[in-house]
Amino acid sequence: MNLESFKHIFYRMPVVVRLLLAVCVLMLFFGTIIHLIEPQEFPTVFDGVWWAFVTGATVGYGDYIPLTIIGRVVGILMILSGGGMLTFYITTLAAKTINHESDLSEGKVSFNGKNHIVIVGWNERTRQLVEMIADKDANQEVVLIDRTLSELPYRHYPVHYIHGDPSEDAVLVQANIEEAESVMISSDITIKERKADIDTILTTVAVRGNNQDIPINAEILTISQVENAIRAGADTVIGSNDFMSTLFYHELFHKKYTRPFETVLNLLNEQQFSHIKTPEELEGSSFREGVDFFLDNHELLLGIIRDGNWMMNPSQEIILDNDDTLIILSAW
Known part of the structure; x- marks a missing residue:
């Protein structure tokens, strides 16, 4: 990969990813240098990288420290460059998190989920x-x-x-x-x-x-x-x-001691309607037999849709046909 291709890929990355990569490369660089300069104090490259991260983050556990002048000069250079970059990465990450929440509230973030x-x-x-x-x-x-x-x-x-x-x-x-x-x-x-x-x-x-x-x-x-x-x-x-007009009509002309609006509201909150084709075992049965059939399943048969006509609470003697759509009420 040539330099132009690398720049084309690198600068298209999100700024947080770019900063993280830069921090990792810089810490790896200083960790390797300090390992080569003071192999007794930093036996492995990982020990050097660990020292670079804790020093750059201003944590400074003190488990690894450079002892030579050259090693301490490397530490100073690392603090001046890597430490600032690590701090900048942390503040950028925090700012990105806050900006993302703001963008969510303002409706700027796309949704990537399914079945919503x-x-x-x-x-x-x-x-x-x-x-x-x-x-x-x-x-x-x-x-x-x-x-x-x-x-x-x-x-x-x-x-x-x-x-x-x-x-x-x-x-x-x-x-x-x-x-x-x-x-x-x-x-x-x-x-x-x-x-x-x-x-x-x-x-x-x-x-x-x-x-x-x-x-x-x-x-x-x-x-x-x-x-x-x-x-x-x-x-x-x-x-x-x-x-709403139908509900208003029922409220105006309902029978005494009834409360149509609250009845409908509570019905829809607790129950749901289902439309199903007539089960094979009910073909040729009466509406009354259909009511008993669904009551055994804790469901209520309310009516029939036949040839586009809605028949709510029809005669109990009406015969159910295999082309009928049954209107069922059941719990959520």
Whole structure:
């Protein structure tokens, strides 16, 4: 390797790595020199290198010391050069650590993990979602993409923050979207609903373009944009306005002594819905028999999806077909 090739490789290395290599070479040099000058006091090259490191770090154990004038001159030169470089390396390493934490908080560091959840948009809804994920599974990695936050303290929230526009490929690459497990796109409620839906659809297109197989959950505020979100590649479209309107309706007209909102909230916190095809042993059975079948597994059969029609709590005499999709409620 010629000098130019070495310079090309060396100066492309991170500054901390370059400093560490320089310190090691310098300490090896002085350790070898002192061994050659005073072989009785420094029997091996390693003894000389040990002396160079502890002296340069100003630790000075005193187990090895040069006795001759030439040896002490070498020690002075080592302290003036190697000692300063070793101190500079330690301070640079500390500064790099602090800068890395700052870059994490400011969303400048790319995510290199796998099987993570990507959440787009930071608001009270997604903040609570992050807390719920952390409570359910503390090992689940979450990556947040947002363009409105100037920083998000890494030690305060269990997420890897990426600052930028989620509809841009470079930002999605930073979030390692190709290795992600799923994506949740939250609407920006600080802007007009139609504009927020357009941004959500653009982000959906960008995500689908970078990962053809990833499940995309998109929040849409206006009914007219639901089909566009599906065309863009969203697997699940969440109409938050529709959901809240339905809850409001139940709160206004519910039966006496019932509490619909709190009931739904606690249900979703403790239980999860599953859609499964009719098991072979239930084909031709009644809905009532299906309820008993799933109760034995501590699950609750709620309804049937047949030919695109949802039948919640249908007649107990209805017969289950092999093409039916059963709606099951079970614990997390």
